[in-house]
Every structure is written in C-alpha cells, then in structure tokens.
Amino acid sequence: MTEALLPAWSEPFVEERRAGLVRSRPLGELDRASLFDGADGAGVTVAIIDSGVERDHPAVGGRLVRSVVIELGENDDEPTVRVDDEALDVVGHGTAAAGIIHALAPAAELVSIRVLGPDNRGKGVIFAAGLEWAIGQGATVVNLSLSSRSEVMFPIFHDLADRAYFANCLLVSAANNVQGASYPSLFAAVVSVAAHDIADPWTWFYNPAPPVEFGAYGVDVEVAWKGGGRVVATGNSFAAPHIAGLAALIRGRYPGATPFEVKTILAATANRPA
Amino acid sequence: MSPPRGPADRLDADALDLLRAIARRGVIARRLEEGAERAVLRSIVEATVRLFDAEAASIALYDPALGQLVFEVAAGEQGQGVIGLAIAPDQGIAGYVFTTGQALALSEVESDARFGRGTAEATGYVPRSIVAVPLVDERGTIGILEVLDKRSSVAFSLRDIELAGVFAGQATVAIRASRVERDLASLLRAALTSLAEPADRPTIERIVGLVTADLDGDDEGRLWTIVDRVARLRQADPGELELLAEILEVVARRAEGRAEQRRRSGRARGPR
Numbered sequence: 001m002t003e004a005l006l007p008a009w010s011e012p013f014v015e016e017r018r019a020g021l022v023r024s025r026p027l028g029e030l031d032r033a034s035l036f037d038g039a040d041g042a043g044v045t046v047a048i049i050d051s052g053v054e055r056d057h058p059a060v061g062g063r064l065v066r067s068v069v070i071e072l073g074e075n076d077d078e079p080t081v082r083v084d085d086e087a088l089d090v091v092g093h094g095t096a097a098a099g100i101i102h103a104l105a106p107a108a109e110l111v112s113i114r115v116l117g118p119d120n121r122g123k124g125v126i127f128a129a130g131l132e133w134a135i136g137q138g139a140t141v142v143n144l145s146l147s148s149r150s151e152v153m154f155p156i157f158h159d160l161a162d163r164a165y166f167a168n169c170l171l172v173s174a175a176n177n178v179q180g181a182s183y184p185s186l187f188a189a190v191v192s193v194a195a196h197d198i199a200d201p202w203t204w205f206y207n208p209a210p211p212v213e214f215g216a217y218g219v220d221v222e223v224a225w226k227g228g229g230r231v232v233a234t235g236n237s238f239a240a241p242h243i244a245g246l247a248a249l250i251r252g253r254y255p256g257a258t259p260f261e262v263k264t265i266l267a268a269t270a271n272r273p274a
Numbered sequence: 275m276s277p278p279r280g281p282a283d284r285l286d287a288d289a290l291d292l293l294r295a296i297a298r299r300g301v302i303a304r305r306l307e308e309g310a311e312r313a314v315l316r317s318i319v320e321a322t323v324r325l326f327d328a329e330a331a332s333i334a335l336y337d338p339a340l341g342q343l344v345f346e347v348a349a350g351e352q353g354q355g356v357i358g359l360a361i362a363p364d365q366g367i368a369g370y371v372f373t374t375g376q377a378l379a380l381s382e383v384e385s386d387a388r389f390g391r392g393t394a395e396a397t398g399y400v401p402r403s404i405v406a407v408p409l410v411d412e413r414g415t416i417g418i419l420e421v422l423d424k425r426s427s428v429a430f431s432l433r434d435i436e437l438a439g440v441f442a443g444q445a446t447v448a449i450r451a452s453r454v455e456r457d458l459a460s461l462l463r464a465a466l467t468s469l470a471e472p473a474d475r476p477t478i479e480r481i482v483g484l485v486t487a488d489l490d491g492d493d494e495g496r497l498w499t500i501v502d503r504v505a506r507l508r509q510a511d512p513g514e515l516e517l518l519a520e521i522l523e524v525v526a527r528r529a530e531g532r533a534e535q536r537r538r539s540g541r542a543r544g545p546r
Contacts, residue, residue, distance in 0.1 A: 008436045051370060091370045093378075116364040116373050123373055146374035150414060177377035177407070177435050195432055219432050225383070234432055235378035 009175035010236060012207050013196035013215030018273040021215075023208040030268040041105025041248040043255060047139035048101070048241075049130045050094030050146065053112035055087035059099030059224035060110065067112040070130045079129035090116055092226035096233060097145050097241040099224035104201060104245025105252065111139060115146075124153040128160060131171075131184075135164045140251050143244040144173040145237035147182035157183040165189040170247050170259045174240035175212045186211040191247070191263055195219055195239040204243065206270035214266065216242035293485045297462065302501050309505030314448040315347045319419070322441045323350040326434065327425045330399065332356050333409070333445055334368055335417035343372055343417065352399040352422065367406050371418050377407040377439060381429035405430040407438045409446045419445060459486050 011017060045065075055064045067087040070079050089095045089112075098110050115123075115130040127148055134142045142164065148157065161184045164171050173185035175194045185192045192211055195218025196203070205215040218239030225231045243266065250262050257265070315333050322331040330353030334343040342360040363369050371377060381403035401422040409417040419442040424430060430438075459482050466478045507515065 008432075008439075010432055014432070051364075090364055091366065093370055116370065146376050149375055149410060174376065176375065177432075177439065182375070197432065220381075220429055222382075225380075229383070231380045232382040232429060233378060233380050234430060235376065235435065237374075237376050237378060 008177060008194075009192075009212040010177070010194035010196070010215070010218070010239075012209065012212070013194055013205055015197070018196075018205065020209075021205050021207055021273040023206075025268060027264070027268045029272075030265065032269045035253065035265060035269060036246075036249055039105075039249040039253045041108030041245075041252040044105065044108040044140045044248045044252045045111060045138070046101050046105070046108050046244060046248050047111045047113055047134035047137070047142045048094050048097050049113045049115055049127070049134060049142060049144050050089075050097055051091035051116050052084065052089035052094045052114035053087065053098040053110060054089040054092075054095045054224075054226055054228070057095050057099065057224050057228055059102060059230075060095065061102050061106060063102055063106070063108065063110045064098065064112060065109045067114070068133070069114045070126045070133065072126060079126050081129070081133055084112070084114060087112065088114075089226045090114070092224075092229070092231070093145065093237065095226060096223035096231075096238060097143055097244075100201070100221070100238065100241035101143065101245040101248065104242065105248035108141075108245075108248040108252065111137070124148040124150045124156075128153060128156050131157075131160050131164075135160065135167055135169050138167075139169055141170045141172060141244050141247045143241050144171060144184070145240050147173060147176060147185040149176075149182050154183055158187060160184065161187040161189040165259050168256075168258055170251070170262055172240050172244040172247060174236040177236050189259065191243055191259075191266070193218075193240040193243045194236045195234070201242050201245070203271050204246065204266070205273060206267040213263070214243050214270070215239065218242070290481075290484060293462075293481070297485045300461070306501070306505045309502075309508070311449060312347060313508065315445055316349065318441055318445050318448070319347050319349040319353070322419070322421055322438070323353070325437070326421050328421045329353070329401070329423035329425070330356070331419070331421045333417060333419050334359075334361070334372075335409070335449070336363060336372065336415070343368055346417075350422070352401075355399055367404055368418050368420060371406040371408050371420075372415055375408045375410060375415050377405070377435050379403070379405040379430035379432075379435055403429050405434055405438050407435060407442045409442050409449070411446050411450055416446065416449065418442075462486070 012020060053060060053064050053067065064087060067084040069082045069084045071082055072079055094112060113130040113134055115127045161171060171184060171190045173190045173192050175185050175192050176182040184190050191214060193214045193216055194212045196205060196215040197219035198217060201217050203217060207213050207215060216239040218236055219234045220232050221238045222230055223233045223238060246266060247262050250265050251257055319331040319333055328350055330348060330350035332345050332348035332353055334345045337344050340360060343363050345356045345359045348354055348356050361369060363372050367380065403424065404420055404422050406418050406420040408415045409419060419438060421438055462485060463478060463482050466481060
C-alpha cells in the first residue's frame with residue numbers, strides 16, 4: 001500500500017525528498033535579482049487552455065484580452081473556434097490559473113481558450129485544437145493545467161509540442177497528479193511542473209530526474225475561482241501557472257529567448273534544496 | 275449429395291435450446307455481477323470514508339447513453355443524498371476532474387464560489403473541502419471518486435490526493451473486472467467465429483440472433499425482476515437463504531410439472 005502511494009510526480013519535491021534535487025550546475029547559479037527585478041511580463045501573451053477565465057474577476061486585473069471556446073461541430077467532425085463574448089469560466093479552474101499568472105506577471109496579456117465541452121465527445125480533439133489555435137495565434141507562453149492520456153492523441157500532441165517549440169512558444173504543462181503517461185506534459189519540448197508545499201510563489205525547484213523538471217507552489221494555494229470568489233486549492237495544476245508566470249517574466253525581459261533558453265534560466269535560478 | 279450447409283442448419287432444436295440455456299445463464303450471471311460491482315464500489319467508498327475520517331465519499335461513473343456522470347455509490351454521514359444524481363460532464367469539480375483527468379483538492383470555499391453549487395445543494399450538503407480524482411482505465415476516464423470534508427483537517431493534502439487515487443485505482447479494477455465480456459452476444463459471436471469458416475459469418479449472426487433474441491424481451495421481464503432480487507440477497511442470513519431455496523424449489527417443481535403435462539397432452543394430440 002505504501003509503495004503505491006510513493007510514485008506521484010510531485011514526490012521529488014516533498015520536504016523529505018528535496019535533498020535529492022541537488023546537482024552540479026554547469027552554468028553556476030545565475031543571479032535571480034538581476035534577471036527578474038523590475039520584470040513584469042510586458043509584451044508577452046500567455047494563453048490559458050482550461051475551463052475559461054472570468055474576465056471581471058479582480059484577480060485577473062483586466063488583462064484578459066481574448067476569450068474563445070473550442071467546440072465540436074454538429075457532426076462531431078472538425079473542432080471550431082468561437083469567440084466567447086461573455087468570457088465565462090464554467091468551473092473556476094482557468095480563472096485560478098489566470099490569477100496566479102497575473103500576480104507574477106501583471107503586465108502580461110492573457111488569452112483564454114476554453115476546452116471543456118458540454119459533453120464527453122472528443123475531449124482530446126478539442127484540447128488539441130485549442131493548443132493548435134494558441135500556437136497559431138503566436139502565444140508566447142501557453143499554460144496547460146490539463147493533459148490527455150489517450151494513446152490516440154500521442155502523435156498529435158507530439159507534433160504540436162514540436163511546432164510550439166520551433167515557433168518560440170513555450171508550453172508549460174501540469175504533470176498529472178497520479179503518475180502515468182499523459183500528453184503533452186511528459187514531452188521533452190514542454191516544461192512539465194508538479195507541486196511543492198512551500199507557500200511561496202517565488203520558490204521553485206529544478207528536478208534533475210525528468211520527465212517532471214520543475215516543482216512550484218501547488219499546495220494550499222489561495223486562488224481565484226468563479227463567481228468572483230476565492231478558494232484554497234491543491235494540485236499540480238496550480239503549480240504550473242507559477243512557472244508559466246515566471247516564464248512570462250523571462251520572455252518579457254528577453255523577448256527573443258527560445259524555449260530552451262527560458263528553461264535554462266528557470267533551472268539556473270531555481271532554489272537550492274535546503 | 276446434399277449441398278454444403280452452414281452451422282445454423284446443422285444445429286438441431288436441442289443444440290439451440292442448449293445455447294439458449296447457456297445464454298440465459300450468462301445473462302443471469304451478469305445481472306448478479308452488477309450487484310457485485312456495486313457492492314465492491316460501495317465497500318471502496320466505505321473504506322475511503324473511514325480512512326480519511328470524512329463526512330462523505332462517492333463514486334460517479336460516466337453513462338454514455340445519458341451523456342452524464344451519475345453518482346452510483348456513496349458512504350458517510352453526509353453521502354447518501356448524492357446517489358442517483360446525474361450531472362453534465364463539464365459541471366463543477368466532478369465534471370472538471372472527469373473531463374481533464376486532473377485530480378485536485380479545494381477547501382475554504384467562499385460562499386459565492388461554491389464548487390458546483392447546484393450539485394451541492396441538490397444533495398442537501400454543501401462541503402467545505404473536497405478532493406476529486408479520476409477513475410482511469412486504459413481507454414480513458416470512466417468516472418470520478420470524491421471525498422468531502424476530512425474531519426481532522428480543513429483541507430486535503432497532496433498525499434490525500436494520491437491516497438484517493440489509490441482508492442480510485444481499486445474502483446477502476448473492480449469495474450473493469452465486472453465489465454469484461456459482459457456483452458453476451460459478442461462473446462457468443464467470438465466463440466462461433468473461432469469455430470467456423472469466414473464464409474459462415476451471416477449464419478453466425480443468425481445463430482446469435484436466435485439465441486439472444488428473448489433474453490431482454492418484455493415477456494421475460496418478470497424473470498429478470500426475480501434475478502435482480504436474488505442479487506440483493508447477499509445480505510440475507512443462512513436461515514433466510516434456506517427458506518428461500520425451499521420456496522423456489524416448490525415453485526420450480528410445480529412449474530416443471532405443469533410444463534410436462536402440457537407436453538404430454540400436446541403429444542396426445544399428435545406430432546408437431
């Protein structure tokens with residue numbers, strides 16, 4: 001029973017095991033202050049693929065500039081993109097991600113891509129279409145607090161992850177809370193994130209044992225929720241937006257930085273495990 | 275010399291009767307197993323409630339025919355109201371976890387940001403904290419397990435999410451075991467196909483049709499009601515079971531006697 005409890009993706013980041021994150025740093029330790037002080041994410045667009053973002057929520061700070069919904073057509077064939085004038089969040093989860101990103105990168109523009117269909121038809125297809133749309137729109141950073149386990153979707157997400165990488169679009173994906181294959185969170189071109197329990201958005205760890213490379217604050221996080229509300233939330237999907245926010249700051253400071261350069265900076269400025 | 279014949283022609287009435295009897299037993303076993311699946315799921319949510327010391331735990335499964343998530347079993351003092359509740363698969367926390375496959379835990383919810391307020395109010399219980407994890411088999415997410423309000427703590431931890439995931443894994447295994455080869459027609463079709471030449475496909479379909487035709491028919495509805503009741507008898511004590519067996523034996527003997535009488539009087543009237 002105990003064995004079954006151990007291998008979650010967040011396990012390397014829990015207090016008792018954090019010492020294992022130590023490694024020699026080939027670039028030494030970059031000075032965090034010189035990289036991040038004064039950075040605010042200006043000029044950066046962060047796409048949030050999730051349950052929608054509530055435009056008027058105070059935590060979003062009026063930075064939501066676009067909101068779309070991905071839907072399947074009448075015959076379940078081609079997914080279509082519909083502008084969501086109301087900018088609704090059907091659950092609250094996407095607003096939580098938006099609030100975390102906005103708190104870290106207040107000048108970044110946010111785009112919401114709602115991919116939760118009203119029923120269970122083709123959810124992987126809708127999710128992939130949302131990701132494709134974000135890449136096509138030139139998003140700088142994409143926050144994915146969800147992933148697909150469908151083997152059918154593997155090549156599609158693999159292709160999209162490569163396209164994003166070559167288009168200088170950084171995909172930041174929450175690892176699944178339960179260990180197991182899920183896409184695109186485990187692809188090398190993606191920044192995959194699990195949760196740690198230190199209550200600080202500015203504490204993040206690099207894990208030298210991939211596939212989940214980063215640990216960020218994701219336990220008992222006070223987040224925005226639908227209806228203008230707030231909740232305390234736990235899960236890898238609340239850790240990923242912290243890394244997405246930091247990536248937005250780096251891209252704001254260094255607009256031409258490629259995904260591997262952003263990843264390098266994140267790794268070289270990560271906290272040393274105490 | 276007679277032309278080559280398909281398996282259906284080779285089957286005499288006795289063989290067909292035998293196949294029908296096998297099919298009937300298969301369906302009866304399936305009906306009994308459905309009760310067993312529910313019993314296992316119930317024991318899983320009961321264990322979950324006890325281990326978390328929680329107010330409630332429940333399992334909702336996706337019903338493709340309804341296109342909804344239906345709460346099948348629940349345990350705990352505040353759990354019962356949710357049974358039978360059907361929600362859209364993108365509604366509230368349960369829907370989010372089902373649609374995305376992402377487990378999460380929430381607590382300290384402000385009154386206007388309630389998780390799926392409609393759902394909570396429909397069950398008569400509005401939780402302060404919740405953990406929800408997906409039930410995932412090799413084909414995708416089939417449902418969710420959720421736990422409400424741990425008494426010892428205001429929130430569920432990351433470890434709680436993992437632990438709930440272990441229970442969800444158990445539930446998934448139980449569901450898969452009882453659903454495997456539940457479809458009797460396809461099982462029969464597979465068995466016959468493995469015996470026959472490909473050219474016999476239409477004949478096989480005919481046999482499958484003949485054998486399974488009456489299984490879910492209205493005329494036998496009362497028999498299935500009895501089977502379903504038998505499935506509920508797991509709670510009965512040995513004395514009650516003995517009494518029931520005796521009653522069934524008397525009724526069955528009477529019915530068989532009457533059928534035998536009818537057959538004899540039929541023969542007396544001449545060959546069919």
